[in-house]
Amino acid sequence: MDYNTILHSTSGSSLNDSTPYRRLIGKLLYLTNTRPNISFVVGHLNQFVSSPTDLHYKAAVRILQYLKHSPTLDLLFSPQSTTIIKGFSDSNWGACLDTRKSVIGWCFYLSSSLVSWKSKKQTTVSKSSTEAKYKALSMASCEAQ
Known part of the structure; x- marks a missing residue:
């Protein structure tokens, strides 16, 4: 998520059709099971599903760009014998x-x-x-x- 952009419920202009935003957030929520590094920002954007704006949609697309450029950052379970x-x-x-x-x-x-x-x-x-x-x-x- 861009640190310079502060998102709240009234930021940006309202979307005409919120269906693509809702579908994208739903898919990203499912993806957080294996990509916990995006769970905070997806949860934050999930708060605006009832009335998304263009800035919310741009932030969701930014997550997709991040995922495209970092395909190997997922959960890794190593076979170490120590249990700390x-x-x-x-x-x-x-x-x-x-x-x-x-x-x-x-x-x-x-x-x-x-x-x-x-x-x-x-x-x-x-x-x-x-x-x-x-x-x-x-x-x-x-x-x-």
Whole structure:
């Protein structure tokens, strides 16, 4: 996703026919099972399925261009014998411009293989970045258990 473009529900002009956008987002959602590196941006664009704009469609096409130029970046399960579990979590305080809710994410590795990941908008508005990070860590620890 282009870091200079900030997408929200009113950015851009409305599409005449939203069917191609919805089909594209559906296909990209299915693809996130093997390409977790696009799960955040696809989830972000999925928020605008009810009323997409031309900027949302351009961002979705940009994902397709990224996928075309990086065909080998997918999940890799290596045959290592050590079983070390590593986990990471983070949050982006007030990331959603429409609701001011924070976006959290985590991922867990078994040896060097990614086995669990998630990126989602929090259900409540956090009053500080510390509170948002605490909620992300709490949800990640539940996933780890």
